[in-house]
Amino acid sequence: MAALPEPIVALITALGKLPGVGPRSAERLALHLVQAETDGVRQLAQAILTAREKIQSCQICGALTEKQPCVLCTDSRRDSSLLCLVERAVDILSVDKAGTFTGKFHVLGGKISPLNGVGPEDLRIDELELRLGREPIQEVILALGSDVEGDATSYYLAKRLAARGVKVTRIAHGLPAGSGLEFADELTLSRAIEGRREIQ
Numbered sequence: 516m517a518a519l520p521e522p523i524v525a526l527i528t529a530l531g532k533l534p535g536v537g538p539r540s541a542e543r544l545a546l547h548l549v550q551a552e553t554d555g556v557r558q559l560a561q562a563i564l565t566a567r568e569k570i571q572s573c574q575i576c577g578a579l580t581e582k583q584p585c586v587l588c589t590d591s592r593r594d595s596s597l598l599c600l601v602e603r604a605v606d607i608l609s610v611d612k613a614g615t616f617t618g619k620f621h622v623l624g625g626k627i628s629p630l631n632g633v634g635p636e637d638l639r640i641d642e643l644e645l646r647l648g649r650e651p652i653q654e655v656i657l658a659l660g661s662d663v664e665g666d667a668t669s670y671y672l673a674k675r676l677a678a679r680g681v682k683v684t685r686i687a688h689g690l691p692a693g694s695g696l697e698f699a700d701e702l703t704l705s706r707a708i709e710g711r712r713e714i715q
Contacts, residue, residue, distance in 0.1 A: 577622025594618040596653040626664035654682040661688045
């Protein structure tokens with residue numbers, strides 16, 4: 516098999532570091548890019564650089580934004596009494612896309628994970644508590660994953676925030692829509708039963 520030129524190998528390596536891009540996908544993308552029109556590749560490279568230079572974290576909520584504060588924080592139509600706490604800025608997109616949450620957001624910046632050296636002091640908990648003192652927040656919705664770190668972080672935050680007199684809730688975890696019971700694991704079924712609610 517013929518060896519690829521070093522610049523293509525370097526490009527494959529760089530593309531392979533992107534999330535969701537495996538070795539085969541990285542190779543296909545690299546080969547496409549080196550054979551594409553120069554103007555198109557230049558536009559792509561410029562778009563990447565421009566986005567990286569202009570996009571920053573909102574100083575209030577931590578969302579990705581071009582200006583301070585972000586549009587979510589300045590939108591007067593959003594319910595200021597509800598705050599949805601997420602792990603990463605990209606999680607805001609998922610929650611907001613669902614179209615049912617109309618409150619504001621707060622990015623935690625990770626989850627408590629002693630094995631990875633991440634403690635409460637490494638997360639944006641102090642910023643959260645500052646917001647609770649400044650804003651009319653009545654309920655904090657914890658929208659963290661249901662893995663061990665997500666559970667530990669949710670439990671820690673529930674205890675810490677209880678002293679502030681704010682209602683702390685957690686999103687329900689259960690069966691995905693359109694899925695049958697035979698495809699669910701025991702933990703998912705257990706959570707679905709625990710999170711049940713009355714049909715009205």
